[in-house]
Amino acid sequence: MATETTSALGSDLGLTPDDLIEMYTLMAITRAVDERMWILNRAGKIPFVISGQGHEGAQVAIAYGLRKGHDWMVPYYRSVASLITFGMSPREIMLAQFARGVDPSSGGRQMPGHYGIADRNILSVSSPVATQVLHATGIAYAAKLRKTGQVAITYLGEGSSNQGDFHEALNFAGIHKLPVIFVVENNGYAISVPMSLQSAVEDIAVRGAGYGMPGVICDGVDVLACYRAGRDAIERARSGEGPTLIEAKVTRMTAHSSDDQQTKYRSADELESEKGRDPLPRFRDQLREAGILDEAAEARILEESRKVVEDSTDWAEAQVDPDPATAQLHVYADAPPARMDDPLWRSERFMGDGGPLRDESGS
Amino acid sequence: MAVMTLIESIRETLREEMRRDEAIIVLGEDVGKKGGVFLATDGLFDEFGGDRVLDTPLTESMIIGASIGAAVNGLRPVPEIQFADFIMPAFNQIVSEAARMRYRSNGAFTCPITIRAPYGGGVHGALYHSQSVEAFFAHVPGLKVVIPSTPHDARGLLRSSIRDDDPVLFFEHKKMYRSVRGEVPDGDYTVPLGEAKVVHEGSGVTVVGYGLMVQYALEAAELLEADGASVEVVDVRTLRPLDGETILSSVRKTGKCVVVYEDNRFGGYGAEIAAMIAEEAFDDLDGPVMRVTGPDVPGVPYNHALEEWFMPSPDRIADAVRRLVEY
Incomplete structure (x- = not known):
């Protein structure tokens, strides 16, 4: 019985055990990199952090089926795991934290979290929220017109989904059945403002109906459910059926940013219970139970994460600041x-x- | 060599550019079957189809935001904002996104879009169909701002704008669409961005303007020359990047300058020209730099008597020149 369950995990989705291990590894590496950012901030080495702890399961899983270097990713400031899944290296992530001259995102011009790499089809992030949703839609329009077969995926928080640009983008994408995927990572807070004061409906996904596209909800701790939502949306986009709105229900394990103190607006009880919504141990347990992740593999992944963090931090820190003459x-x-x-x-x-x-x- | 109106020149240029480069798309409200509310895109839908001449929903932010994305992925969009007055919902996309895409990515991303929009008063358009919005955008590094005053320049400047790798705002004075005609050469000529032009030579006073105000300045020059004054008229043509040298060399020659713009006086684009002249040509001035502008009310009022009160005119320009001549 146990053996049957083991071989079945993910197979209905076409995922091999190696895929599942890779997904878990991407999540673990991202978490380790993310935690290091906060340590560097507290140590006074980088002035600002904004990141995505708690979002990694949904991010890795939804992006896992994309074609790297072909499709387009239009991220937001919490997209660390999405970006690492799509081919941005931890060294490149760390360069943005230290804002060094060779930082491919902006050459040290932007705050950390504002990623982008042209040669990998990762569009540059800005700080006004939801503007990027229109860019992804335009990218998808060009892909359709030029018949490139590309899919554009974009990410935003549920707070940003209240902006007009979100509405305008989904409306246009729906009209033209564009190959674009809108991923709302709903962590329940727009900085400090809870969902109840952001939206009269509980689920952002229901808004998809207003734009003639499916609105799919997936639980951010259920990595395979998130993968299914991403895979279906990618297939839909690739085959010309049009856009999909995905709402991933995730938890924000950190404050909004290093300049925020979330205990001012979130209770200790809430923060404690939200720890149960951390996708990392949940996916690890799932893989353990399925017999896919044994102790040796776990130790190996832990060691790899540690090495990646040390290497990317040390290397990025050692790079020089940009020359003011280039500003x-x-x-x-x-x-x-x-x-x-x-x-x-x-x-x-x-x-x-x-x-x-x-x-x-x-x- | 054909004689064309301004709108014909713009339409034919769009048509030729779209034939030349299939990456060019036109998008906006009513630009498709209707051919635009001013018919600037008339006939393009039939020739190039609805995928390249795209009727959009009433969503200005989307028109620009999607253009930015399309530009990033290999197209060369020429979005139309139906009236410059309605560009405000797209302000964030233009200023925070298009203008900064190159800078914020350290040169990795570009944003080749040309935003066309009719602007200006004098056509009974009232507060929301008459505005001049160039100052908002000329203020922003990363944007280029172009305003033609003749069919010839409209064609050459629009070609340069569409072929430019940076975001360009191309403002067309709607009163000139059918009232101004001129010779437009055949062939693939361009007018480079960043070059002003002395459109009327004179020695006594320099009048600097752009768009419809250049036409008015030329009329004023005729009035004044009947009185024996000699006026030089400089057409700015590209507000950003600004060709300061052409303006300054004219002012150094005449020693006196009137800057004309239709927008509200306070903080208008011409104030930057006046400041530049004060900084760079102070020793050559024989009188104060003067401005003839729209008044500081929140918009152009509708009734013809009110609108006439608002609009700078050849007579008002001539009055200012006379006062400066006598200074």
């Missing part, structure tokens, strides 16, 4: 900026290199 590059395609339109040109004229104004001020 005016990439405003426009043509560089340097036109002479008269360049503010530095004027200040140079009047102040020179430590010119008269600076001398007079005594500095």
Whole structure:
């Protein structure tokens, strides 16, 4: 009986035991990287952290069926696990934390959490929320028009799903049956504002009906259910059937960001009980029970996670800061900026290199 | 060489560019079968089909946001905002996203979109069909802002804008669509972005403007020359990047300058030109830099008497020049 159960786990979804181990490994590595970010912040090495502890199960599972380097990912600031699943390396994630010059996301220009890598079809993240949902829709429109066979997937929180851009994007995607997947990671809070004050309906997924697309709910601690939701949505998009709205019910295990104190608005009881909604031990137990994850494998994954974290942290920290002389590059395609339109040109004229104004001020 | 109205020039340019490059799409409200409320895209739907000439829902943020995404994935969108007045819901997409995509990704992502929008008053459009919005966007590094004043320039500048790898706002004065005609050469010429032009030579006073105000400045110059004054008119053409040298060399020659813009006076785009002249050509000035502008009320009022009160006119420009000549 036990053996039958073992061989069955995930097989109805076409997942092999190796797939399941890989998914668990991606979750474990992401968690380890994420925890290190907070330690680095508390140690005063990086000024800001925003991350996705509690979201990893849904993120890895939903993205697992995408085609890396072909499909498009339009992430948000909690998408660490999605990005690692889609091919961004932990070193690249860490470069963004340290904002080093070789950081592929922004060369140190953006706050940590604002990822993006052009050569891997990962669009640059900004801070205004839900703007990216329209970008994914436009990417999908181009994919459809150019017949590239690409699927675009985008992510946002349930708080962002109240923005007008969310409505405008789903409306347009529904009209044109675009190959796009909208993933709302519902962790119950928009920073401090609970779901009850964000939405008159309990499930964001029901909004899909208003845009002519399926709205699918999956439980973020049920990794295989999340994989099924992602896989079905990818198939639907790839075959021209149109967009899907997925709502993953997840938990936010950390404060909103390193600048937030969530005990001010979440009770100790709530935070304690939410620990039971951590997808990592739940998936680990599931794999153990199915006989897929034995002690040796677990130890190996733990060791690999530890190594990855050490390597990515040490390597990224050792990279140099961006050169201030590069800060005016990439405003426009043509560089340097036109002479008269360049503010530095004027200040140079009047102040020179430590010119008269600076001398007079005594500095 | 054909004689065209401004709208014909824009329409034919869109048609030719779409024939040249199949990555170009046009999208906006009523741009498809109807051909746009001003008919700027008339006939494009029939030639290129609904996938490339796309009627969108009434969602300005989507029109720009989806254009940004489409541009990232290989298209070259030319979205139309039906009236510049209605661009505000897309402000966040333009300023926070399109303008910053290149900078925030350290040059990895580009955003080649050309946002066309009719602007300006004088057509009984009242508060919400008459606005000048160029100052909002010219303020933002990462955006280019273009305003043509002739069918010839509209064609050359629109070509340059569509082929440019940065986001461009291309504002067309709606009063000029059918009232201004001019010769438009055949062939694939362009007018480079970032080049102003002396459109009328003179020696006494420089008048700087763009869009409809250039036409008014030329009319003013004629009025004044009948009185013996000599006026030089500079057409800014590209508000950003600004060709300061052409303006400054004219001002250095004449020593006097009137800046004209239809937008509200306070903080309008022409204020930047006035500041530049004060910074860069102070020693050459023989009088204060003056401005002829719209008044500081929240919009262009509807009734014809009120609208005339709002709009800068050739007479008002001529009055300002006369005062400056006498200074």
